[in-house]
Amino acid sequence: MSIFEPHVEEIFENFLPNTRDSRETLAAALQMKEQALKVIACGMLNAGKSSLLNALTDQLENEVFATGPVRTTTKKAELSHHQFIFTDTPGLDAIEADNI
Numbered sequence: 217m218s219i220f221e222p223h224v225e226e227i228f229e230n231f232l233p234n235t236r237d238s239r240e241t242l243a244a245a246l247q248m249k250e251q252a253l254k255v256i257a258c259g260m261l262n263a264g265k266s267s268l269l270n271a272l273t274d275q276l277e278n279e280v281f282a283t284g285p286v287r288t289t290t291k292k293a294e295l296s297h298h299q300f301i302f303t304d305t306p307g308l309d310a311i312e313a314d315n316i
């Protein structure tokens with residue numbers, strides 16, 4: 217029986233059907249450490265990091281991670297969702313002039 221919640225198992229089945237070995241390794245690691253898996257979005261300014269995290273955490277309407285056409289994320293933000301902790305980060309290439 218899977219240690220993942222049905223919601224997470226469904227994501228695996230639908231989007232990552234060929235990763236059973238990796239999933240078993242991940243499940244074993246999670247059970248050993250008894251801690252949530254951390255998923256961190258890193259990338260260039262305006263690349264869609266926050267939008268991706270909203271999609272992954274069912275927050276497209278709430279926009280827990282703020283998004284926008286100009287620089288938006290200026291500090292780290294975290295959200296616990298099922299067995300995961302999702303972390304949003306500012307754009308790697310942001311400079312002071314990008315602040316609004």
Ligand SMILES: Nc1nc2c(ncn2[C@@H]2O[C@H](COP(=O)(O)OP(=O)(O)OP(=O)(O)O)[C@@H](O)[C@H]2O)c(=O)[nH]1
Nearest residue numbers: 261262263264265266267283284285287288289307
């Ligand atoms: N067309 C299109 N636009 C997207 C997509 N993902 C995000 N956007 C738009 O791109 C812009 C930037 O998205 P964000 O999610 O705020 O990007 P970010 O990487 O978090 O930006 P910073 O926090 O400023 O570094 C927003 O206007 C989004 O609506 C996508 O897959 N397709």
Ligand SMILES: [Mg+2]
Nearest residue numbers: 265266288289
């Ligand atoms: Mg952002």
